[in-house]
Each structure stands twice: as structure tokens, then as C-alpha cells.
Amino acid sequence: SISFWYICAQSNATQKNPRKHQDLTKQRDTPARERFACKGVIKIDVKTRIHCAQIQIKHDELHTVPSNFTVSDWVKNYISENLDLFPTVIYKQLVSKELDISIQQKQVYYWWSYYMTRKYKRNEDAYISAYEWLKENNYEIIVKNNEPARALGFLTGFHKELQEKNICINECDNTNNLTFELYVLLAEVNGSGYPLGYLFLDNNGNGISGARTNTITKFLREFQIRGILPQFFLTDKDFAQISAAQEVWPNTKIQLCHWHLRRAVETKLKETKLPKRDNYEPIAANHEFSFIDIEFNPSNKAYKATRICPKEYHEDIWNLMNKHLHQHPLIPDISQQNLTAGMIRKQAVFEMYTYCINNSLVWVWSYMWREWYIKDRWNLWARSAFNTLSILKTTMIVEGHWKVLKRDYLYKFFRPRLDLLVYTLLEKLLP
Numbered sequence: 001s002i003s004f005w006y007i008c009a010q011s012n013a014t015q016k017n018p019r020k021h022q023d024l025t026k027q028r029d030t031p032a033r034e035r036f037a038c039k040g041v042i043k044i045d046v047k048t049r050i051h052c053a054q055i056q057i058k059h060d061e062l063h064t065v066p067s068n069f070t071v072s073d074w075v076k077n078y079i080s081e082n083l084d085l086f087p088t089v090i091y092k093q094l095v096s097k098e099l100d101i102s103i104q105q106k107q108v109y110y111w112w113s114y115y116m117t118r119k120y121k122r123n124e125d126a127y128i129s130a131y132e133w134l135k136e137n138n139y140e141i142i143v144k145n146n147e148p149a150r151a152l153g154f155l156t157g158f159h160k161e162l163q164e165k166n167i168c169i170n171e172c173d174n175t176n177n178l179t180f181e182l183y184v185l186l187a188e189v190n191g192s193g194y195p196l197g198y199l200f201l202d203n204n205g206n207g208i209s210g211a212r213t214n215t216i217t218k219f220l221r222e223f224q225i226r227g228i229l230p231q232f233f234l235t236d237k238d239f240a241q242i243s244a245a246q247e248v249w250p251n252t253k254i255q256l257c258h259w260h261l262r263r264a265v266e267t268k269l270k271e272t273k274l275p276k277r278d279n280y281e282p283i284a285a286n287h288e289f290s291f292i293d294i295e296f297n298p299s300n301k302a303y304k305a306t307r308i309c310p311k312e313y314h315e316d317i318w319n320l321m322n323k324h325l326h327q328h329p330l331i332p333d334i335s336q337q338n339l340t341a342g343m344i345r346k347q348a349v350f351e352m353y354t355y356c357i358n359n360s361l362v363w364v365w366s367y368m369w370r371e372w373y374i375k376d377r378w379n380l381w382a383r384s385a386f387n388t389l390s391i392l393k394t395t396m397i398v399e400g401h402w403k404v405l406k407r408d409y410l411y412k413f414f415r416p417r418l419d420l421l422v423y424t425l426l427e428k429l430l431p
Contacts, residue, residue: 001047008040008059009033010066036063071107075099079108080115084428086412087112120423126178127152129419130200139426142222143199148211150180152418153199153219156430162187162194165231166390169220169241170398172405177415179203183216185223186398193397196223198425200418216244224248232390236260242380253386254379257395258325261381265318268367269309274298280366288375289349296357296365303362313359320355321372324348328384344384349373405429 007014012035038061045054075094082090087109091099094108122136123129127150134141134154143153166188175182183199199219201212234255235241245254282297296303309317327333327344339347352373356365371377379385409424410416416424 001045004044004046006042006044008036008038010036010038010063011040012037013039033066034064036061038063071103071111072100075103075108076111076115079111083112083116083119116420119427120419121417122419126176126418126420129417130422133419133422137426142197143215143219145215149215150202151200151215151219153197153222155197155222156195156426158187158194159196159223159226159228162189162196166234166392167196167228167230167232168193168234168392168395168398169216169245170236170395170402171238171241172402174415175405175410176200176418176421178418180418182421183219184398184401185220186401187228188392188397193401195401195430196228198422200422213240213243216240217247220244220248231388232386232392234390234392234395236395237264253390255383255390255392256381258393259396260394261325262318262322265321265372266314268371269314269317269364270311272307274305274308274363278363278366280370285369285374289346289353291350292353293357296362298362298366300362303360305360305363308363308367309361313361313364316355317352317364317368320352321368324352325382327382328389329387330389341384341387345373345378345382348382 010033015035038059040059041057043056043058045056047053078094078097079090082093085093088105090112091105091108094103120133121129122132131141131144131152134152140155140157141153142155143151145151168186168188169183170186172182172184179202180200181203183201185196185199186193187196197219199216201215203212230249230252232255233245233249233252234257235245236257237260242254245252278298280297282292282294285292286294298305324344327339327348329338329341329344332338349369352368353365356362356368372381383389405425409428410421413420
């Protein structure tokens, strides 16, 4: 059985000692509720097996009921007109407007929550509610999946006006109380970012392999169908995003974010443990560039190392890689010559290889070749891999978008519902 206990709200047993604020100017005496030694109790025993409930009521003293402390209509109207404010701020403003001192902050919060919920909640299931709200407000939904992973993608409408050459995609974590990742596809226009669409993708770990890539591909394909054909596509080192973009826009230059690139390299160089496996193929590397010594590889016991890279080499390695990133056929080198893309890559590989072999950094070379200097990886980050230059080097324009969302709006809520997040994006952030 299950038991429920309820105590009379005016019983002495529920009385608490008053707490005075140390600041006299902030003390606000509220008339105490009259108490009685009534010992009022209601006990409900629910017998789940026989579907029966036994109710016991005890109340030793009849007494007056408490005064009516309901919230007046003008207070409700004021709350509904100021939903962008915190309930505590609304309460303080109401106090300055001679609010009845019997009204408590909890009551203000209740009505604030009530009116907020009415704006976006259409179903108890937040995913269904978000979908129904989007349909109700005539937003075009381009992705709606239930299996293998739930997803919801929609357009903002900016794609009708913008056909820009620089677009970015990025993902934001911890924005809702479910396990949905939030993606935005954003176009750069004169230094400003305009979101073309958003995608919510459930990352609960239960989806089949490749489901994430397939969903992002489906999302991007809708923009390609609508005439969005970018020259540059900026992203972090997320291969689901990269694979999707390469599938949808094979002629677009994928450009890894400069900041994420540096973080990935520096994080790897700081590792203190050597990898248990190494997939470096020295013969294939030598076949492409004959100056690469086949014997210079981690499996050669002649090159002993206890860590990937000593600290004193970190800065030099990044500076060299950063130099290679910025080289381009349109930019003359130090001797005022315009090198071809092939010459730039060959020279970059030679410089990085030479630095590593001169300092016996065999694990660094293995990592650099496999992750950054082999042909397919080089094309992802080196600017010389494309015949023109992008105005953007990082995805910070998207990070700024997320910063405004979290700093100006989501700070009011802890892991908000999905439908509330959709409402905030389209009704608060975009306008």
C-alpha cells in the first residue's frame, strides 16, 4: 500500500520561526497566519492490489479559515507583460507599486511560469510540443526523424534572401533537459552571422552507426536544394559534419576552424602517454615524398621516446604549422614568388619532416602526417588547398551566436525544455 499524509495549513505543527533580514531596509513584515492546536491530519492509504483507498480525518478543533491571499488581475496582467524579467525582479517591481504584502514570491513565480508555459507548451512531450509549435507558427520543418535517432530541423527564412559564399556549422551542448545536440547553419554577411536553420539531434548513444552523419547530411541537403552553394564551409574537427558537407557540396572548400585546429594540435602534443597503436605508413609517405626516410617511424626501436613531444618544442611546431596554414598561391612568399598549391604542400611537408627528424620527434611526425599533412587531411585545413581565400578563419561567428543565446536568454533556465528552447531561438534571439 501507499500512504499520503496531509497536515492542516494552520496547525501549530507547521509553524516556522520568522527569519529577519540583517539589512533593516530589506525587512518586510508580513502578517503571520493564525495558528491553532487543531492537530488536523488527513491520512490516505491506497491499497494498490485491491484498488481501494482508506481515508482517515482528524481535526480536534474547528477554527476560522485563512484569509484569501489570491493574486489580483492587475498583478497577473503585470506579470504576463513582463515575462522577459526574472520573477524576483517582477516581485520587487510589484512591491514598489504597492503590492499587497500578503502576496508571496512563490505566487509571483507560479503565475510567471504559468504564462510562460502557455506561450510555447503544446504537449507534455517536449519533442512533440516543439514540432507542434513550429507548425502552428508556419516554420518550414525540413528534418523530422524518430528512428534511429530523433531529430528536428527547421528553416529560419533567411535562406530566401541570402546566397552567401561563407557558411559555418557548429554544435552547442547542454542547451536543453533532453539529450539533444543543437546545430546551427549560419551564413556570414559583411562580418555578421545570419542563421539559416537549426537542427536538434538526439545524442542518447542509442542510434545506429552513421545515424548522426546521415541526419546532418539530410539537413544540409535541404539547403543545397534551395540554392545554397557555398564556396567555403567552416567547421570544427567533427567528422560527422565534415562528411555531411563533402557529400552535399563536393566542390566546396571545407575549412577547419583555426582555433579548434590549434586546440587539437596543442592537446595532442601535451599528452604524456604514447599511443598503444600507430597507423603511420612510412612506405606510402615515402612513395609520395621521396625525402621521407622509411626508417623514421615509431616502430623503429632506434628512436626511443617516453612521451609524444617535450614541452620545449610545442611552440615551434605550432608556429610552423600556422605558417603552412596561411600560405597560398595568391600570396607571394618571402622571395616574392607565387608558389603553386602543390609546391606549397611539398615545401610544408619537407619543413615539418625536417624539424621532426632533426629533433628526433618520431611520434610527432607520425601524428602530423596521419592527422594533418597527408593529402585528404591537408585539404581540410590548409588555405592553399583552394584557389580563393575565405574571409573567415574561425567559427567564432557561430560561437558568438551561442554566447548571446546562453548569456542573454538561457541563463534564466537550467536545462530548459526543448519547446522552450525553440521558442527562445525564434521569438527572442532572432528578432
